[in-house]
Amino acid sequence: MSKGRVHVVGAGIVGLATAASLVQRGYEVTVIDREGPAAGASQGNAAAIAWTDVAPMASPGLWKQAIKWLADPLGPLTVRPAYALKILPWMLRFLAASNPERVARSTEALVDINSAVLPAWERLWRVSGTHNQVRRDGCLELLDTPASLENARKSWAEQRKHGIAVEELEAGAIRELEPDLSTRAIGGGLVPDWAQVDDPKILCLSLADWLKGQGVDFAVGEVDRLEPHDNGCGLILKSGERIEANRLVIACGAWSKHLAAQLGDRIPLDTERGYNITIPDPAVTVKRFIMLPGHGFVLSPLSTGLRVGGAVEFGGLHLPPNWKRVDAMVAKARLFYPGLKTEGGKRWMGFRPSLPDSLPVISPATHHGGVFYAFGHAHHGLTQAAVTGEMIADMIDGKAHAVDPAPFAADRF
Template identity: 75%
Template sequence: MSWLCFTLVLAILLSQSINRMTKPDVTIVGAGIIGLATAANLVQRGYHVTIVDREGPAAGASQGNAGAIAWTDVAPLASPGLWKQAIKWLMDPLGPLTVRPAYAVKILPWMLRFMAASNHSQMKRSTEALAALNAEAWPSWERLWRVSGTHNQVRKDGCLELFDTVSSLKDAHLGWEEQRAFGIDVQELDLAAIRDMEPGLSDRVVGGALVPEWAQVDDPKLLCLSLADWLKSQGVVFDVGEVAGVQSKPSGVLVTLADGRTVHPDRLVIACGAWSKKLAAQLGDKIPLDTERGYNITIPEPGVTVNRFIMLPGHGFVLSPLSTGLRVGGAVEFGGLDLPENWKRVDAMVAKARRFFPDLKTEGGKRWMGFRPSIPDSLPVIGAAPQADGVYYAFGHAHHGLTEAAVTGEMITDMIDGATPSVDPNPFRADRF
C-alpha cells in the first residue's frame, strides 16, 4: 500500500512538473500594479514570467495614487450629468478639470469620443460593465493578498463623501441610488454623525454619506514593492529596460528594447499604462487612450487628523490618510506626457483642503504628478490584441488601476490559459472603438 501511495505522489509531482514545463513563457511590459497583479496570477498557474519596465516596480502612477480599492464605484466619468459641472470647472485654470492650451488640439479627438460616450445608452452599458468588473475586484484582491502575504496592508474604513453646497448634495443622491441598485451600501449622514467621524472638519460641510465597504491600502508604492519581492521569491524575473517596439511575426512576437536587445516571448502582455498606446499602435490597434495628469502632495506631519478616506466630489480631490502621511490629491489635467508640471495645481488643492481642515500644514510635504491612462468610455482595455496572436492588453484603467488590478490579472491569466474569465471580457475588447 505504501508503494502505491508513493507511486501516486510521484505521478502527481511528475505531472505538475511536466505541466510547468509545457506552459508558455510570458513577458509583461510594465511593472506597475496591473503588471504585478497579472504576474502574480500567472505564476500561481505555473507560468514562467518576466516583467520588463524602464524603471522597475511602481515607478509611475502606481506609486502616487490615493491608495483606494474603490470597488464600490460603478459610475463612468463619461456621463450626461458631468458636462454641466465640467464646463464650470474648465473656466478655472486651476480647477478640478483643465486642458493645457498647448495640448488642446491634440486632446480634441479624445474629447469628441468622450462626448459620444456620454449619452444615456452608452453610459448604461459602461455602468453595467464597470459594476461587473468591480464586483470581482474585491474578492480577486482578497485571493492575491492572501497568497502574497500582503493582506496586512489593507484596511476597510470606508469612504466619506462630503459636500459644501445644498445643490451638490442633492445631485449626489442619484449616484447613491445607482450604487444601491448594484447592492452597494451607501449611508447618508447628518452633520452630527459626520462631525463624530471627523471632528477636525470645518463648518462648511452641509452633508454627505459613508460608503463603508470602500477599502484602502497603507501605501500604494509599499504594496507594489511588497508584491514585487514576493514575485521574485516565486521566480519572476524583473528586467529594467525600455521597450521601444513590438512586432507580430509568423514566428511569434518580437520585442525590441531601446538598448538593442530583443525578446521572443511565447505570450506578451502590454500593461504599461499611459505608454501602452504607442505599443498597441505598432501592432495595428489604434486605441483612443490619453492621459489624465493627476497631482498630489503627501504630508508626513499634516497637523490635522483625518480618520478615513474623504472624497470631495464638488471640488474634484480627496484626502487620503496613508502610512506615509496625508495625501491630498486628485484633479484632472489634460496635457499629455511631455509638458512640464504645473505645481500651482497642488497649491490650489491645498488651499481648498484648508477650507475643510483649517489647521492643515504642508511643511515637509512631497509633491507628485502622474499619468492616468484613460479611455473615453471609462472602460479599460482587457483582452487579446485583435491583430497579433499571443499578445494581450491590460491598460486604460484611469482612476481605478489599483482597484481593478487583481481582477484584470485573473482575466488575462484565464485568457492565456484558455479558460473563460469570471467577468465577461467583451465590453473591454480592444476593437470596440
C-alpha cells in the same frame, strides 16, 4: 511542469498583479519596465480600492459641471492650451460616450468587473502575504452646497440599485466621525465597504519582492518597438537589445498606446494627469478616506502621511507639471481641515491612462495571437488590478472568466 514563459511589459500594479496570476498558474514570467516596479502612477495614486465606483466619467450631466470647472485654470478639470488640439479627438469620443445608452452599457460593465474586485484582491493579498496592508475604514463623501448634495444623492441612489451600501449623514454626524473637520460640510455619505491600502508604492514593492521569491524575473528597459511574427513577438528595447516573447502582455499604462498601434490596434488612450502632495505630519487627524466630489480631489490617510490629491489635467506625457494645482487643492482642503499644515510635504504628478468610455482594455490583441492588453484603467488601476490579472491569465489559459470580457475588448473602438 512549466506552461512556458510570458513576458509582461509594465511593472505597475496591473502588470504585477498579472504576473502574480500567471506564476500561480504555472507560467514562467519576465516583467520588463522602463524604470522598475511602481515607478509610475502606481506609486502616487490615492491608495483606494474603489470597487463601489460604478459610474463612468462620461455621463449626460457631466458637461454642465465640466464647463464650469474648465473656466478655472486651477480647478478640478483643465486642458493645457498646448495640448488642446491633441486632446480634441479624445474629447469628441468622450462626448459620444456620454449619451444615456452608452452610459448604461458602461455602468453595467463597471458593475460586473467591480463586483469581482474584492474577491480577487483577497486572493492576491492572502497568497502574497500583503493582507496586513489593507484598511477597511470606509469612504466619507463630503458636500458643501445644496446642489452638490442633491447630485450626490442621485449617485448614491444608483449605487444602492447595484447593492452598494451608502449611508447619508447630516453635518453633526459627520463631525463625530471626523472631529478635526470644520463646519463647511452640510452633508455627506459614508460608503462602509470601501477599502484602501496603507501605501500603494509599498504594496507594489511588497508584491514585487514576493514575485521574485516565486521565480519571476524583472528587467529594466524601455520597449521601443514590437515585431510580431508567427511564433510570437520580438521586443526591441531603446538600448537596442532584442527579446523574443512567445506570449506577451502589454500593461504599461499610459505608454501602452504606441505599442498597441504597432500591432494594428488604434486605441484612443490618453492621459489624465493627476497631482498630489503627501504630508508626513499634517497636524490634523483624518481617520478615513475623504472624497470631495464637488471639488475633484480627495484626502487619503496613508501609513506614510496624508495624501491630498486628485484633479484632472489633460496635458499629455511631455509638458512640465503645473505645481500651482497642488497649491489650489491644499487651499481648498483647508476649508474643510483648517489646521492642515504642509511642511515637509512631497509633491507628485502622474499619468492616469484613460479611455473615453471609462472602461480599460483587457483583451487579446485584435490581429496577433499570443499578445494581450491590460491597460487604460484611468482612476481604477489599483482597484481593478487583481481582477484584471486573473482575466488575462484566463485568456492565456483559454478559460472563461466570471467577468464578461466583451465590453473591454480592444476592437470595440
